[in-house]
Amino acid sequence: MAMVAAQSKGFRADINGLRAWAVVAVVLYHFGVPGLQGGFVGVDVFFVISGYLMTGIILSALQAGHFSLGQFYWARARRIVPALLVLCAVLLLAGWFVLLSEEYQTLGRHVRDSLLFTSNLRYLKESGYFDSGAHEKWLLHTWSLSVEWQFYLLLPLVLLALWRLFSDRRALFLGLLAMFAGSLLWCVILTARQPEAAFFVLTARAWELLAGSLVFLLAGVLGLSDLLRRRLSWLGLGLIVMAVLGYSPETSWPGWRALLPVCGAGLVLLAQRSNSRWTTSGVAQWMGDRSYSLYLWHWPVVVALAYLELLASPAWIAAGIGLSLLLGHASYQLVEVTSRRALAQADWRRGLVALLGGVLVVTLAAQWVRKAELPGRLPEAVREIEAFGQAGNPRREECLEAGAECVYGGPRLRAIVLGDSHADAVVTAVAASLPTPADGLLFKGESGCLIMQGARPLDDDADCLALNRWVAEQLPQTLPGQPVILINRLASYAFGGLPGEEDNPVDRPRVYFQARYARPTEAFRAEFRAAYLATACRISRSHPLYLLRPIPEMPLNVPVTLARARLRGESREVKLPIEAYRQRQAFLWGVQDEAVERCGARILDPLPYLCDQQECLGSMQGLPLYIDDDHLNEQGGRRLMPLFEPLFRKTD
Template sequence: MASRGGDFRGDINGLRAWAVIAVVLYHFSVPGFGGGFIGVDVFFVISGFLMAGIVCKGVEGQHFSLAGFYLARARRILPALMVLVIVLLVLGWILLMPKEYQTLGKHARESLLFSSNLRYLDEAGYFDITSHEKWLLHTWTLSVEWQFYMLYPLVLLALSRFFPGRQPLLAAHLLGLLGSFGICQYLSIRQPDAAFFLLQSRAWEMLLGGVVYLLGDKIRLPLRARHFLEVVGGVFIIAAVLLLDASVPWPGTAVLLPTLGTALIILASRQNSMLTGSWVAQWLGERSYSIYLWHWPLVVLLVYFGLQGSFLPVLAGLLLSLLLGHLSYHCVEGPVRVWLAQKTKVRSAAWVVVCLVVIAVSAQMVRRSGFPERLPEAVAQIESERHNNNPRLEECLGEAMPCVFGGEQIGALVIGDSHADSVVTAIAESLPSKQQGVYFQGKSACLMVFTAHKVSGDEEPEPCQVLKDDLREKLPTLYPGKPLIVVNRTSVYAMGELPMPGVKHPGRPTVYFTRQFETPATEFLRDFHQHYVASACELSEHHPLYLVRPIPEMMGSVPHLLGRAMLLGKQVELSVTRSAYEQRNAAVWAAQDEAAARCGAQILDPLPYLCDENNCYGSRNGWPLYVDDDHLSEFGNRLLIPMFAQIFAEVEAGALAHE
């Protein structure tokens, strides 16, 4: 923000206020502000205008200092951000489970290195439900701006060496604007998350601000025209806030409303107007950066405690955003910037770099450890269940190599994916003799349907397909006559992932047969049914075939959610409704039932052991049955031993009958 000198623009300061109000009210889900996210676009145009004023003026006057420019930006942005990160790391130490704390450490590191936009692009979309679990999600805007700051002066300095003067600068801005806007529109259709987070699709908004500076510096408009431009610009911005919402592709063509509105208001340059000149707008504008920094963690805090829909907590969050923004502005943002400006450039840079390194290294330590030892003992015991998986997971599942569990006399064969791995020890325990064992071979995310192809599989040859081809060839002569148990997370292949943290494409099938589908459409489910039954019938030709119904999936990591609840003084039992399970798995059950009818496959149903009439449970007496949201733990899988024991009781009864 410009100091209150001759270059201070009260209209721009007031415009910041409108932008931060829109963003804050949108994030707190205040009714009527469904398009408040456009405040970020207003900030981008303002930032581009101010940076053009600094860089272009310096380049034209041949007195621009690249090091000074970077240092000034660091003094402006980093102190308040570093304090926020420190506070959140301390808060996370008290509140967060280890996996959550590790994620916070990762996001803190990326935020301080101004690469968080790339991190969030890898994880999920800005408007996804999981965004409310990311304490520093809003720093993606700082990363985009910083990346722009790094490149912008370099390009203009290089250009000025060969093409000095205002016209080449303006031409470069216009070309960059058009190119970036084209990329933005293309990605908004093809890759909307990339369009939202990447510099190349956002740079045009800042370049628009630069164009306004280069043109507006030479244009002298009459008062009436300036008033008209301000009113039109204000209407554009207000319309965007009131009429748009998260369902609109963003940033698509609708982004022109707030960006052009901002450009018009800046071009109008009306100081002390009713729109931007009030003391409230000036007060908010001065503190807009700090308010922006602090408001989002408060939103996440409300969600963390389940208070996001309550009037009084939301009101408290809004007021606290203003208070913390005010304190940050008066105690950190302003004083530290002045203190650093009083030092030499070398000392100022050294202070910034040292503090940045110390905090970033601390965040990285959190990222690597999560420090589970800080938790109360009871919470730590529950949280440790996320590691209570098959001790031979990496050996057997990771390499897709054959493994034997139990004794050397093979009593059954088990094939499948990680769900097969999560129950294979229980199958071995269910064998009638300690001398007997289970032959196991599986691979993560590998559906045992020979003709299914993975949607995301880009390895050649794909490991899952290699495993299936190998099994298809050797199963006919591999322990013929022994029971063959197929265990898969079949529902995820047919219906896609559930909407949970880290899931980028919930509801999209993860396999295909003839062509890929974005949803489990009727045509896809028909193909799935046909191919599943065909593979099951092929498997049943040489072995008694047992198909396990899908294990119920929870709506989050069970040890994590139970531990968090205990940490907050709550006692919960995690579950999903049986009706939700049945709805999600209806297509899979139908395919398994036809395989049973056509090929004699036997169905093994885990629901009597994991569910009652109304719910399927992720915990029992407060203890996790799962290591995450869908894999049974070595504790939970023991509940299924009676189910698997039925197989061998039937085998033994059949053998006695033949005698």
């Protein structure tokens, strides 16, 4: 075990340089630099480095007979917490001036979870890292810190138990190897079944950190020649570069593909080359020293550029990278170095009280921000926009559920509104179009559910399947002869979402029939068309069927875009070119037209009420017509009342 102690002592320039490679890959990837779409693997490299170093620290202390669990945790806390604490405090302060109400409350929740090192679990609930909506989350990158901290809590306990049981290198290696294999297997399985969970949870990531542990143990017994070390170092860096250049956000991740950068990092660590120009140059050492602070500060800069809609500008990207370097350097010098010296020299009890006090203050502030309404923080004009944006169907939570049967209006039911969240968004406008207060309608809906015979959600959502069974089995006997208004966001199910939508990738169907399709191919379109027509004709046999043309989908979140602009003192409207609408909806309009010819369905066209000859309106006079990018708010829905009123006059 003599080699264990030898390796853990002293500064390793090659490790510091490897940190530089990792942080550069992550930073350039997050800023969207072309050709580096796999730069997210830098986080995996960091995991391997952490496992290697922590294992060395723990085993060296165990061998010397003076390992202290408390001292280990204290050393990790004073290394990680101060810079993170300052970042969180700065974001809370800046957010007071520049964030909207919901955004600021969300930041408070994320600050709290980041400082408690549970943010990976928070972001798992919100999913997901590769979505464009991730640019709304100022502390998304702290998920990796949470994974590492959770690993730090468990690793010394595992090594301490193995050491006391065996005190043997081979037993330690075999024990860690078994855990490595189990975690890797679980990661592969989970990536196929629940990729978001595989990305964020420790159990699916532990193998990457344990890879570093295994490399540390191997390095203590392998006698490698200089030539072999050189070749291993080159091979390792080559594998990392291959991953950075060859992978992309569309790559199934992490899974077995993460072996490429993990093995690359492991080989560089195993080589232990202290004279490689690629890892020990002055630039690499400068970046490596500041890698933690660079990692912390670069992501808020990325989010700020996205917030200001500047992330597509090469000049602003270059400026953002420069600002990240400046902030990282300042954080390293003013926070990391200063706090490390102060906490190392102070009595550990006083240092612990100071650090915990700081965490407590910022965490309580974050919790206050998360809960407080703070009505006077924003200008009145911004609050008005927010109020319009939040004015959706007040009965959404009650009624947008497959098992619910909600009646809007009076007891004399004159129609059935059927569909998904787009139906929920306009059902109040349909109800307001009824001729008398005694008239009412039945609403049946489920969020994200396409009403279509034989269509299955990609996640086989049981509630959606149940709603479609109700349509097939119960609808024919429910208010026969009364109109059915069918409303779905058809383009989303056929062609995926728009850029910026979380959990709804562009150009990827959200449903399947006989086979799953990664793209809306001609074969998929044929299945979609046949199922839509079959559904329309079946409903038409017992009810007059009205098909609402798709509601225009805006290119931006309308209320957020308007409110942010107003907060900056700007006036803005959100619009969609009518030609863009027609291009996205052409296939679906054709299918609906065929349902008119074959099944006797009738068309309800919202475009005359939401669009002119050139554009569809997302806002009017600076106020939103939508609650997001594709759901109408109450004001937008009420514009459709003249569309629905003639329907009921025909049935009087």
